[in-house]
Amino acid sequence: MNETNAGGVRRRSVEIVVPVYNEAHVLAGSIGRLHAYLEDSFPFPFRITIADNASTDATWTVATGLTLRLPHVHARRLEEKGRGRALKHVWSRSTADVVAYMDVDLSTGLDGFLPLVAPLLSGHSDLAIGSRLHRQSAVIRGPKREFVSRSYNLLLKAGLGARFSDAQCGFKAVRTEVFHALAPHIEDTAWFFDTELLVLAQRNGLRVHEVPVDWVDDPDSRVDIVRTAVDDLKGMARMLRATVTGRTRVPAVPRRTTVPQNVTALPTGAATAVEPMEYAS
Structure with a gap:
């Protein structure tokens, strides 16, 4: 997945994980649509990994x-449930x-994907989240889930003291090297995984970029709202x-430095106008 261009310059890459549990009825259509979109419009090497949660x-x-059937699609099977468990398993092994x-x-909306990852590829930010609560987002969902x-x-x-606006958006x-540093300190294996990752990032001075998204509620969502809310409060x-005890401080989190000459720049307009940067391991 880590490719070079005609001049021998390494191109930065992205691995997209799609966690699933009993989604046979929609999986082929969704992955086919995602794969076609990325092949047509995404300017970086990518891999789609389906993470089957038992x-x-x-x-x-x-x-x-x-x-x-699809050249950039891979699959991993886990024998235990948990979205956080699936993400941690695949992300920890990624070479992207x-x-x-x-x-x-x-x-x-998939048009938000390049704006999501571009600040990370350019070196501007450490994490990026889609926000349904951003004032420029376009969201269609019921009043219960909105509340x-x-x-x-x-x-x-x-x-x-969270400074991010939407911890739960699945986007x-x-x-990767930042995640490798934070991963051993993330305990949750289910829905609170996202929040824990973001809180750890904030506590360690990492930069979180937010992207307004177009989002349409899925009426077939499998999320148990009450149980998830209780688990979130415990988390x-x-x-x-x-x-309070200082256990959120993570030593040796990778920091931003100057971008190397052997990594290609982002396409014009792919990210905000910032000086390119790289990361020390």
Whole structure:
């Protein structure tokens, strides 16, 4: 996946993980659409990895079939459930410069993907999140989920001093070497994984970039809102204790430095106008 151009310059790469659990009925259509979009418009080497969270339907069969038909699609099978577990498993083993994930329903508009990862590839930021609560976002969803989402993010601001606006949007990316440093300190294996990653990043002075997104609620969502809310509150309490005791400080987090001459620059207009940077390992 780490390719070079005609002049022998290495091109930065991205691995996109799509965690799934019993999604055989939509998997082929969603991955096919994502693959076609990236092949047509994404200017960097990429890999799509389907992370099967111990599905009990035909999801794994569909996933392995897609790896035979589509050249940039790979699949991993986990025998235990948990979105956070799946992301941690794949991201920790990735050789790409940037790792990302999105939900299989593709609720978030794909036109937001290059703006999501470009600041990480250019060296401007360390993590990037899609935000449904940004004033420029276009969101269609029911009042119940809107209320739960806004309430949760207000709690994060009040309880943990969060400076990011939307912890739960299934559209995120992180520099791989940064994730490798943070991963051993992330305990959650389910839905609170995202929040824990962001809080750790903030506590360690990393830069989080937010992208307004177009987002349409999936009526077939498998998320148990009540159970997830309870687990999130428990996770917040744990993170608060960790902050008080200093356990959120991570040693040797990679920092930004000057970009090397052997890495290609971003296409014009792909990111904000900042001086290119690279990262020390």
